[in-house]
Amino acid sequence: MSLRIVVCVKYVPDATGDRQFTEDLTVNRDDVDGLLSELDEYAVEQALQIADEADDAEITVLTVGPEDAKDALRKALSMGADKAIHVEDDDLHGSDVMATSLVLAKAIEKAGYDLVITGMASTDGTMGVLPAILAERLGVPQVTLLSEVKVEDGVVTGRRDGDSASEQLEASLPALVSVTDQSGEARYPSFKGIMAAKKKPVESWDLEELEIESDEVGLEGSWTAVDSATQRPARTAGTIVKDEGEGGKSLAAFLAEQKFI
Amino acid sequence: MAEVLVYVDHVDGAVRKPTLELLTLARRIGEPVAVALGAGAEATAAVLAEHGAVKVLTADAPEFSDYLVVPKVDALQAAYDAVSPAAVLVPSSAEGKEIAARLAVRIGSGIITDATDLEAGDEGPVATQAAFAASFSVKSRVSKGTPVITVKPNSAPVEAAPAAGAVEALAVTFGALATGTKVTSRTPRESTGRPELTEAAIVVSGGRGVNGAENFHIIEALADSLGAAVGASRAAVDAGWYPHSNQVGQTGKSVSPQLYIASGISGAIQHRAGMQTSKTIVAINKDAEAPIFDLVDYGVVGDLFAVVPQLTDEIKARKG
Numbered sequence: 001m002s003l004r005i006v007v008c009v010k011y012v013p014d015a016t017g018d019r020q021f022t023e024d025l026t027v028n029r030d031d032v033d034g035l036l037s038e039l040d041e042y043a044v045e046q047a048l049q050i051a052d053e054a055d056d057a058e059i060t061v062l063t064v065g066p067e068d069a070k071d072a073l074r075k076a077l078s079m080g081a082d083k084a085i086h087v088e089d090d091d092l093h094g095s096d097v098m099a100t101s102l103v104l105a106k107a108i109e110k111a112g113y114d115l116v117i118t119g120m121a122s123t124d125g126t127m128g129v130l131p132a133i134l135a136e137r138l139g140v141p142q143v144t145l146l147s148e149v150k151v152e153d154g155v156v157t158g159r160r161d162g163d164s165a166s167e168q169l170e171a172s173l174p175a176l177v178s179v180t181d182q183s184g185e186a187r188y189p190s191f192k193g194i195m196a197a198k199k200k201p202v203e204s205w206d207l208e209e210l211e212i213e214s215d216e217v218g219l220e221g222s223w224t225a226v227d228s229a230t231q232r233p234a235r236t237a238g239t240i241v242k243d244e245g246e247g248g249k250s251l252a253a254f255l256a257e258q259k260f261i
Numbered sequence: 262m263a264e265v266l267v268y269v270d271h272v273d274g275a276v277r278k279p280t281l282e283l284l285t286l287a288r289r290i291g292e293p294v295a296v297a298l299g300a301g302a303e304a305t306a307a308v309l310a311e312h313g314a315v316k317v318l319t320a321d322a323p324e325f326s327d328y329l330v331v332p333k334v335d336a337l338q339a340a341y342d343a344v345s346p347a348a349v350l351v352p353s354s355a356e357g358k359e360i361a362a363r364l365a366v367r368i369g370s371g372i373i374t375d376a377t378d379l380e381a382g383d384e385g386p387v388a389t390q391a392a393f394a395a396s397f398s399v400k401s402r403v404s405k406g407t408p409v410i411t412v413k414p415n416s417a418p419v420e421a422a423p424a425a426g427a428v429e430a431l432a433v434t435f436g437a438l439a440t441g442t443k444v445t446s447r448t449p450r451e452s453t454g455r456p457e458l459t460e461a462a463i464v465v466s467g468g469r470g471v472n473g474a475e476n477f478h479i480i481e482a483l484a485d486s487l488g489a490a491v492g493a494s495r496a497a498v499d500a501g502w503y504p505h506s507n508q509v510g511q512t513g514k515s516v517s518p519q520l521y522i523a524s525g526i527s528g529a530i531q532h533r534a535g536m537q538t539s540k541t542i543v544a545i546n547k548d549a550e551a552p553i554f555d556l557v558d559y560g561v562v563g564d565l566f567a568v569v570p571q572l573t574d575e576i577k578a579r580k581g
Contacts, residue, residue, distance in 0.1 A: 015393075015394065015511065015530050015531065015534070016530050019393040019394075019396070020393075021392075021397065038512070039512060096371065097372065098365070098366070098371055098372065098405075101366075120512075123511055123512075124393075126375075126511065126515075126534070127358070127374045127375070128355070128358055128374070129358050129359065129361070129362035129372060129374055130362075131359075132330065132358070132359035132360075132362040132363050133362045133363065133365070133366055135363075136334075136362070136363040136366040136367065136438075137366060139438065140441070141329075141438070141441030141442040142329065142330060142331070142359070142441075142442060143329070143442055144329075144330075144359065145355055147505075157445075160329075161505065161506060162355065162356065162450075163354065163355070163450070163457065163459075163506065164272065164449060164450055165447045165448060165449045165450055166447070166448045166450065167329075167444050167446070167447050167448075168444070168445045168446040168447075169329055169442055169443065169444060169445065170442070170443045170445050171441055171442040171443065175441075175442075180505075180512075181512040182505050222371070222404070222405075223365075223370065223371025223372070223403060223404060223405040223406065224371040224372070224373055224401055224402065224403050224404060224405075225401060225402055225403075225404040226399055226400070226401040227387065227400045227401060227402065228399070228400045229392065229397050229398070229399045229400075230397065230398050230399075231396060231397055232395065232396055232397060232398055234555075235542075235555070235556055235557075235558075238542075238554075238556075238557040238558040238559055238560060239558070239559050239560070240549075240554055240557070240559075240560040240561075240562060241559075241560070241561055241562070242549075242561075242562045242563065243561050243562060243563025243564065243567065243568050245567075246571075247545070247561040247562075247563040247567070247568040247571070247572075248561075248567070248568045248569065248570070248571025248572035248573075248574070248575055249571060249572075249575050250561070251543065251545070251559060251561050251568065251572050251575075252572055252575035252576055252579060254543070254558075254559045255520070255543070255576070256579055258520075258541060258558075260463065260487065260519070260520050260541075261487075261576055261579050261580060
């Protein structure tokens with residue numbers, strides 16, 4: 001039995017760059033390099049491991065984003081995914097999580113799937129709600145925030161480490177899984193993988209292909225509105241002392257003065 | 262006055278502090294109606310009433326613990342249908358965000374997560390969030406449907422505001438998806454006796470400079486002298502020195518305590534993303550060039566193995 005895996009990935013501005021907002025209060029993507037969200041690498045890795053264990057599996061990576069987002073797809077393909085889908089449309093600019101998830105859900109359904117895998121959150125928005133939203137939209141079980149995942153005989157099992165307990169979860173396919181950064185180190189693409197990725201198919205879809213109206217997405221169609229984005233003032237320079245034997249005591253004095261002791 | 266649904270995070274009837282903070286914020290935009298689910302739900306009513314809940318809707322069923330997330334969404338949706346609130350507020354825990362997310366889809370509403378403040382606005386509640394590793398402060402609102410907003414711990418003071426807190430049983434019908442993900446076993450995390458990391462007023466964290474699991478007791482001793490939670494940087498967690506559940510940063514937990522003490526942490530952007538909104542920041546690091554010193558209110562350039570034990574002793578002495 002074949003296993004169709006769709007991995008949702010996001011192209012994000014590099015967190016080590018100087019990230020800014022543009023005039024319309026969307027993320028400025030021009031001045032900072034983009035890359036495949038680190039947390040999504042773990043999703044690709046788990047897909048590859050699950051596919052290795054399956055008789056016959058196919059991994060499709062899916063992203064919604066501007067032209068440059070192809071870089072994120074290429075990275076996932078060079079890690080070993082089989083093919084890619086890029087949903088790109090000018091009307092998508094400024095879409096929030098509800099709008100983006102609508103597009104992802106339609107694309108996942110169009111692509112066909114038994115298992116959807118995502119990272120736990122993006123490294124730019126860091127909301128962490130997309131997996132649950134997608135499961136709700138697709139009407140499939142959510143098996144989320146897994147640090148261990150396994151698929152066998154049409155059943156997905158995994159471990160979810162929460163604040164107060166560690167839980168073992170189980171659901172039948174089709175299902176949606178999200179994995180944490182504890183699920184296992186993501187592999188580096190090999191030279192062979194990078195060369196092979198150049199020949200792998202990347203399909204481009206637009207909104208029309210997904211039968212989504214432009215007013216359901218984008219800045220105007222989104223479910224939330226940003227009123228302002230203000231750069232926080234740099235913290236005023238604090239007191240820095242060199243420890244010459246009394247560093248702990250001077251710190252204690254500061255904490256006492258601030259009423260923490 | 263408009264009613265505002267507040268999802269209650271509790272452990273067997275003991276309401277966790279972030280929920281009480283939510284009640285403070287909820288009163289700014291309407292009359293809080295609390296929704297408490299699971300074992301001990303009714304026992305939450307007294308403390309919720311003391312903090313402003315006009316009504317407490319309760320439900321218990323085995324589904325809440327036997328299956329993941331969705332049964333709680335079904336219940337919150339039942340409360341939403343019964344009340345028609347002006348907004349729905351949920352604590353920003355991992356599960357809280359998932360519950361809020363699914364509810365938002367069902368009721369056709371936008372969602373805002375990890376709000377650090379909330380105020381009434383002309384077009385509905387306005388939420389403040391931190392963006393890009395807390396280098397920006399963003400104000401936004403939900404423009405479609407009933408605002409669903411999750412709020413970070415330590416975003417508002419807990420204030421007493423006695424209200425009726427009348428308990429009402431909530432009738433819940435579970436949908437087909439409710440039993441989709443079975444919880445086949447649950448192992449409670451061993452209690453350290455320390456406060457929960459994301460809720461703590463003081464967090465003491467250790468990083469690469471701690472140089473081994475066997476040295477983390479130095480960090481723990483300092484935390485205990487202050488009644489603080491213990492955090493760890495990703496480097497310390499990846500090295501296996503401290504559990505992932507204590508990781509502070511972009512891929513771990515985001516904390517916003519009154520006081521954050523970083524020991525042996527250089528302050529990479531990924532770590533800063535998880536602690537930069539702390540009110541007072543203190544660091545101890547050998548490297549005077551470490552980026553963490555750009556953030557601090559007070560920094561000590563020195564060996565943590567000398568500075569931290571001295572600090573702990575001095576705190577104990579001062580506390581008598």
